[in-house]
Amino acid sequence: MKRITRSCPWGLALLIALYVAPVIADDKPVLNVFVLAGQSNMAGADSEVAIPPGFVQTTADRETRFTMAPLPDGEKSPQYVPWGEIRGHQAKGKLVHGPEVGFARTLYAAGWRDMALIKVHANFGRDAQSWPWGKGEALHEAWTRFVDTRLEELKAGGHRVNVCGFLWHQGIDDAIHGRLAAEYQQNLSDLIGVLRSRYAIENTPFVLARSVKSRIAQRAPDPDGTAPMSVVRRAQVAVGESVPFAAWINVDDLPNVNTHHFSADSQLVIGERYGKAYLDLKQTDGD
Structure with missing residues (x-):
């Protein structure tokens, strides 16, 4: 943004300094x-890397702000990563990284x-009666609370902040537990609308990774899909x-490695x- 400056009498400047809020x-x-x-x-589970920062950092890694936490604990978790440069983080006792590294480098290039980048991750169990990521659910509330707090920071x-996009890699829980699988398309479509309404605009890109079949699922024949x-x-x-x-x-x-990681x-x-998928979407959104 081009800065425009104007001069004013020193007395007026003093009054402004005294009475105008920052x-x-x-x-x-x-x-x-x-x-x-x-x-x-x-989360990057089992993507084990060496001692901190966990990989050879590039300029993109050092210049990109990054924060992360598991849910529902968020910043109360010992694995919480406050704002800093992109580096390896802890997941299940290992130093790992997820897709944030390649994503930031691709956009930087x-x-x-x-x-x-604000990253969260969570799993849910077989006892889930409804989709925990959906609006009004405990996991969703913990997620948005974490994002809201990081934006306020x-x-x-x-x-000034502009939420430019969403990246999603989730679905294996729904597939493994089975009960919620039939509702996945509607649940995820609804979630995209909720996120855009809360944080962005209706054409903010949303990119998801299709879940890879776990070895457990691969053992079971499924000729009819x-x-x-x-x-x-x-x-x-x-x-x-x-x-x-x-x-x-x-x-x-x-x-x-290790089943589906x-x-x-x-x-x-x-x-x-x-x-690359994000950049392709940005070419079509008219921005």
């Missing part, structure tokens, strides 16, 4: 904020700057192809695919 400085850039959410693959630092895993995977593609300004990415070709190298590729 405002956000216009010389700070607008931060481009992205919200990342999902379950263990969004495309010319994006002043980025801030940025604003308190004098920044009626198993919960098949239902969820079809629903994810349907959402990515039917919801305006949404897209899905494929991760089936990437090698797994991905290595650190695979997580870099997933992040790159998120980034």
